[in-house]
Amino acid sequence: MATLEDSFLADLDELSDNEAEMDENDGDVGNEEEDVDMDMADLETLNYDDLDIVSKLQKSQRYIDIMQKVEEALAKDSDGAEKGTVLEDDPEYKLIVDCNQLSVDIENEIAIVHNFIRDKYKLKFQELESLVHHPIDYARVVKKIGNETDITLVDLGDLLPSAIIMGISVTSLTTKGSPLPEDVLQKVLGACDRALDLDSARKKVLDFVESKMGSIAPNLSAIVGSAVAAKLVGTAGGVSALAKMPACNVQVLGHKRKNLAGFSSTSQSRVGYLEQTEILQSTPPGLRARASRLVAAKSTLAARVDATRGDMAGINGRALREEIRKKIEKWQEPPPARQPKPLPVPDSEPKKRRGGRRLRKMKERYAVTDMRKMANRMRFGTPEESSLGAGLGEGYGMLGQAGSNRLRVSSVPSKLKLNAKVAKKLKERQYTGGATTSGLTSSLAFTPVQGIELCNPQQALGLGSGTQSTYFSESGTFSKLKKI
């Protein structure tokens, strides 16, 4: 246990050391004590009392610097940037990049503060967290309710839709919470204020970026809108970085991975920030995937134009946007009406003869059977039998003649699979035939002329007795004949 504590402590020291370095780089001095104070106990039990331990962003120098610059720039409202200068050197551009990063940091910070508020307020009103999901709304609601036990006295009309207010009032009646002690309440309210401040700061930063995006990347913002353009540039890490990306990457910038390990991602549509653009919001859901690919491709082109600062008026961007709009409209138009097709010229198309197993099986039903084949042949020198006798009627050919190796010519079992109806009929016929004959009859018929001839059935099938060898066979011929 001691070693575990020691290792944790060691990790913690590393962490705080790292943070100390980073803050020093930013020029921050006053925050170190709190880092060092933060102990292992805080990490393990998460029972922090002071908000400032958790949320340090507002105090950091970086934040203060950037906010200051933003204020100045907003107040100054500087005119358009110079054409032709490299984008990276423009100080405004650097500010934009910093602002992007900062907005992401602020978002994380808000999440942390929200967790803090929620943990403290759980003692009072646990269910509120599941009713109101948005962190800023939650902070506002908590601020309004305060320590009040009767929610109906609190007017939440301008903060939330009435359905949720109703849900809150109902659950407040059955909640197990108790009013908070005074100091905890103060802390909670302070945290709410902090959250709201951060939110307004974030809004300010975003507005600033939006307003400047028109001069930083006019073509890109012409297509996707300044807010999304700012987000894209921020995530990519600069306009040139965005320009270097292939369009398929641009499409998924900002995509939130919602699937856990093991779940397929094919059901998700892989769109990132582009989903929030006006273009995609106005396309019907069936065409969204195609449209997002199109928008990603064109916005990459626009970003490339912006990276080289080729077109500061945004003409290219507007043209591309028009192109996108036209294409999406074209996809949505109904297909052309069907014309009635005229009949084809008679006998102009040759009949397509089909082959295959099905045709072969069908042909087998009408094929000439072995019995018929035997009946068609005749032995030389012996008169054949016929149905009416003495040469009249149908001739029997080789059927029934001595020496034909068959007593009864039975057909080779056909590989036919009769369909169910025909098979049933056949079986019926067999059985009904069998029912009328007595058990003493046999299918062998003895006549003085015919007699019985035992034959090797395998010979008829052509398999031979199996012990015959062709090498020493009596009927065999020379295997190879060569003329000398």
Added chain:
Amino acid sequence: MSSFLLKTLTKKEEIDRIIRDTIDEVLVLRFGRCTDTVCLQHDDILAKSVTDVSKFAKVALVDVDSEDVQVYVKYFDITWFPSTVFFFNAHHMKLDSGTADHTKWVGAFHIKQDFIDVVEAIYRGAMKGKMIVQCPVPPERIPKYQLLYKDV
């Protein structure tokens, strides 16, 4: 109503031209008046099937009231309207439908399919080189009439 799709011929030159110009297609000429009820029914059937047989047949209407075409009326001996005469590559094709007159089809067809069958039979026969073909329409749907010869 839909006979605006079918060409109406009123002059002899037009008839000559169309007979000459239809190559490798059956030419169906209907002789009749566009106001007659049986003619209207017949024309309706023709108009509906003209797109279906368009690849191997052409249909035209001849107005029997104009002066020019009386020559043809007399030549084909057309007395009952509508009468339909079939040509293939400027040969006059005869149709044996069990009636007395094989040179033309007298009356209206009952259903569209009958007409298409007749045209197809004529096409097949003509491509084989025959001058007269058997009518594939069953006898209950063939309009019956009596052939009078000089009031006999």
